[in-house]
Amino acid sequence: MEKFVVAVDGPAGSGKSTISKIIAKRYGLTYLDTGAMYRMIALKVLKEGADLERVESIERVLSESKIDIDGEKFFLDGEDVSIDIRSREVTAIVSQVAAVKSVREKLVEMQRKIGQGKRVILDGRDIGTVVFPNADLKIFLVASPEERASRRLKDYESKGQEAEFYSVLEEIKKRDKIDSTRKESPLKKATDAVELDTSGMTIEEVCDEISKMVDSRI
Numbered sequence: 001m002e003k004f005v006v007a008v009d010g011p012a013g014s015g016k017s018t019i020s021k022i023i024a025k026r027y028g029l030t031y032l033d034t035g036a037m038y039r040m041i042a043l044k045v046l047k048e049g050a051d052l053e054r055v056e057s058i059e060r061v062l063s064e065s066k067i068d069i070d071g072e073k074f075f076l077d078g079e080d081v082s083i084d085i086r087s088r089e090v091t092a093i094v095s096q097v098a099a100v101k102s103v104r105e106k107l108v109e110m111q112r113k114i115g116q117g118k119r120v121i122l123d124g125r126d127i128g129t130v131v132f133p134n135a136d137l138k139i140f141l142v143a144s145p146e147e148r149a150s151r152r153l154k155d156y157e158s159k160g161q162e163a164e165f166y167s168v169l170e171e172i173k174k175r176d177k178i179d180s181t182r183k184e185s186p187l188k189k190a191t192d193a194v195e196l197d198t199s200g201m202t203i204e205e206v207c208d209e210i211s212k213m214v215d216s217r218i
């Protein structure tokens with residue numbers, strides 16, 4: 001099979017990355033976690049103590065950042081930051097950084113280069129709408145905010161990070177709001193995407209549903 005692009009979009013905690021990794025393995029696709037790229041710029045904003053409220057400060061950080069990706073390993077200026085980009089500090093500001101037009105332009109260009117002509121699955125917020133509007137399969141994953149918060153809480157606990165349900169729920173709702181109301185490529189379902197509500201579904205069940213969709217398009 002030649003090029004084949006699967007676009008997986010949806011809000012925080014809807015299961016995009018977990019599902020995309022499994023589907024990638026099952027079908028031998030390259031997986032690209034585009035959220036990790038926005039997280040790298042957010043991490044550097046924190047490291048540099050840049051002013052989040054000033055677009056110029058974020059743009060300066062962007063122009064001084066060297067991003068390299070090797071599978072699921074993410075390197076910022078040569079340093080492996082795969083773990084650091086998942087911290088709650090990064091999570092708290094990433095949506096503000098991702099709303100900046102020039103940040104999106106640079107990262108979207110990289111995403112297209114990585115995916116072009118390959119067999120890939122990408123997850124994010126704007127993959128089916130902006131990055132690969134001609135994707136072979138577009139999936140939009142949703143789940144209730146409460147379910148997404150409890151999944152995220154489990155993630156934090158498994159990493160030994162302290163968290164409390166209501167603050168995680170608030171964090172998720174805040175991020176959803178910024179992501180879906182921003183001017184530049186907001187989070188939204190592409191008109192030709194298949195929506196799947198994963199509330200109450202196991203990972204296995206979601207993957208089986210998606211596998212049926214992939215099979216029908218290959």
Ligand code: CDP
Nearest residue numbers: 012013034035036038094095098124125126
């Ligand atoms: O995994 P989680 O749902 O927490 O988020 P993520 O995929 O790591 O993405 C982190 C943030 O990056 C999102 O809340 C968005 O603000 C931004 N993002 C984006 O704007 N566009 C993408 N294609 C991917 C992520």
